[in-house]
Amino acid sequence: MVDGFKIKGKNSLNGTIKVSGAKNAALPILIGTLVAEGEYILRNVPNLRDIRVTMKLLEDLGMKTEKLDETTYKIVNEGFKRNEASYEIVKQMRASFLVMGPMIANLDETVVSLPGGCAIGSRPVDLHLKGFELLGAEITRIHGYVHAKSDNLKGSEIPLGFPSVGATQNIMMAAVKIPGKTIISNAAREPEIVDLGNFLIKMGAKIKGLGTTRIEIEGVKDLHAVEYSIMPDRIEAGTYVIASLITDGDLKIQDARLDDLGEFKSDLEKMGVKFKEEGNILTVEGNLKELKPCNVKTLPHPGFPTDMQPQMMLLQTLVNGTSTMEETVFENRFMHVPEFNRMGADIMIKRGIAVINGGVSLTGAAVMSSDLRAGAALVLAGLAAEGETIVNRVYHIDRGYDRLEAKLNAVGADIQRIKLDI
Numbered sequence: 001m002v003d004g005f006k007i008k009g010k011n012s013l014n015g016t017i018k019v020s021g022a023k024n025a026a027l028p029i030l031i032g033t034l035v036a037e038g039e040y041i042l043r044n045v046p047n048l049r050d051i052r053v054t055m056k057l058l059e060d061l062g063m064k065t066e067k068l069d070e071t072t073y074k075i076v077n078e079g080f081k082r083n084e085a086s087y088e089i090v091k092q093m094r095a096s097f098l099v100m101g102p103m104i105a106n107l108d109e110t111v112v113s114l115p116g117g118c119a120i121g122s123r124p125v126d127l128h129l130k131g132f133e134l135l136g137a138e139i140t141r142i143h144g145y146v147h148a149k150s151d152n153l154k155g156s157e158i159p160l161g162f163p164s165v166g167a168t169q170n171i172m173m174a175a176v177k178i179p180g181k182t183i184i185s186n187a188a189r190e191p192e193i194v195d196l197g198n199f200l201i202k203m204g205a206k207i208k209g210l211g212t213t214r215i216e217i218e219g220v221k222d223l224h225a226v227e228y229s230i231m232p233d234r235i236e237a238g239t240y241v242i243a244s245l246i247t248d249g250d251l252k253i254q255d256a257r258l259d260d261l262g263e264f265k266s267d268l269e270k271m272g273v274k275f276k277e278e279g280n281i282l283t284v285e286g287n288l289k290e291l292k293p294c295n296v297k298t299l300p301h302p303g304f305p306t307d308m309q310p311q312m313m314l315l316q317t318l319v320n321g322t323s324t325m326e327e328t329v330f331e332n333r334f335m336h337v338p339e340f341n342r343m344g345a346d347i348m349i350k351r352g353i354a355v356i357n358g359g360v361s362l363t364g365a366a367v368m369s370s371d372l373r374a375g376a377a378l379v380l381a382g383l384a385a386e387g388e389t390i391v392n393r394v395y396h397i398d399r400g401y402d403r404l405e406a407k408l409n410a411v412g413a414d415i416q417r418i419k420l421d422i
């Protein structure tokens with residue numbers, strides 16, 4: 001049996017909904033505590049399955065972790081107890097592969113399981129490994145594991161073939177401790193990179209160019225543990241923006257930083273959505289019947305974020321006219337399309353582009369969540385649909401949304417957690 005959601009649609013959402021700390025910043029930053037010994041305090045950590053897996057991973061490597069309150073963790077690094085990150089843990093969460101950077105910076109020999117792909121794509125790590133080789137690591141792959149010899153590393157120029165978020169983070173966490181200067185060119189510019197960089201700078205790292213395509217790092221031997229507060233989750237915030245629009249609601253989204261969402265904001269504005277930011281409260285205005293269709297293409301930041309693609313496609317489904325969605329980051333991130341179609345959407349995929357004939361009325365159905373954001377988009381579809389929707393396999397959603405159903409129910413949704421056959 002697995003958890004599912006039973007959703008009664010057509011309630012409009014009103015009231016204040018608070019955004020939690022960002023999963024995609026919290027995971028690398030928690031792993032960043034492996035970079036240097038000491039006692040860390042991390043605040044604004046979201047309550048997620050991926051966070052619990054990360055704690056297991058850190059403990060397995062020898063760290064002591066303690067939950068101080070709902071969003072605060074203490075992590076004590078007294079050195080590595082072992083030099084291997086096993087498949088049992090890495091297979092549960094791809095971000096686990098980020099341990100490799102701190103491990104090669106601190107240990108002479110390291111073994112890390114290859115993560116493998118997932119429902120949205122093959123998700124290779126060649127750019128991470130090429131970066132480590134340029135830093136002087138000897139890399140071999142045996143039986144699904146990467147072995148690295150790293151007793152003689154030095155800073156280097158690392159051009160990335162693609163501005164990979166994971167590769168940029170992994171290389172940064174190694175380079176901050178490796179003697180000499182490392183320059184990452186074509187680096188990722190995502191706000192989560194900046195948050196990780198700011199955490200490392202607080203630890204004493206010398207990093208320039210965060211948020212640009214060229215990151216310069218001067219290796220420092222003695223870094224120290226710090227207290228740090230994780231940035232708010234821009235994807236969770238964007239998900240609530242869509243929730244407000246598709247339920248004709250009036251959500252007050254607390255701790256949303258719209259500027260972190262790149263072209264998501266400008267694309268919605270082109271559709272006719274108006275944003276208002278007052279202090280840390282964001283509200284959105286837009287009537288589904290009056291919004292215009294739009295053509296969207298996912299791209300690295302500041303382009304339209306791939307993690308908002310399924311939720312945006314739902315909005316495109318409900319707005320009159322034909323819209324398109326082109327996914328350029330992950331080759332297989334359209335698993336929600338047949339599920340939306342089961343609910344009455346009219347979406348066709350042609351040569352990697354989804355063509356959405358919008359303006360339909362959705363009706364509740366039993367649907368399957370294939371990954372985190374597809375799952376969240378199906379929950380939103382259930383909120384907009386007539387009748388009852390059952391979303392199966394919500395464990396994908398629990399990986400990355402902090403109590404999604406509780407937060408949505410508190411602003412007027414009707415979502416029940418139930419047990420379902422897998």
Ligand SMILES: CC(=O)N[C@H]1[C@@H](OP(=O)(O)OP(=O)(O)OC[C@H]2O[C@@H](n3ccc(=O)[nH]c3=O)[C@H](O)[C@@H]2O)O[C@H](CO)[C@@H](O)[C@@H]1O
Nearest residue numbers: 024123124125126127128162164165166167300306329330
């Ligand atoms: C650019 C981008 O939007 N990255 C997203 C990606 O980060 P994540 O770090 O998971 O993925 P990357 O940014 O590394 O990957 C982006 C693209 O680069 C390719 N690639 C990556 C690494 C590598 O070594 N070789 C390689 O070919 C991937 O197959 C993919 O097509 O997923 C996260 C979770 O959904 C998002 O928050 C990030 O915004």
Ligand SMILES: C=C(OP(=O)(O)O)C(=O)O
Nearest residue numbers: 024094095307372373400
């Ligand atoms: C797919 C996502 O995460 P992960 O890289 O952890 O799979 C996501 O955050 O949308």
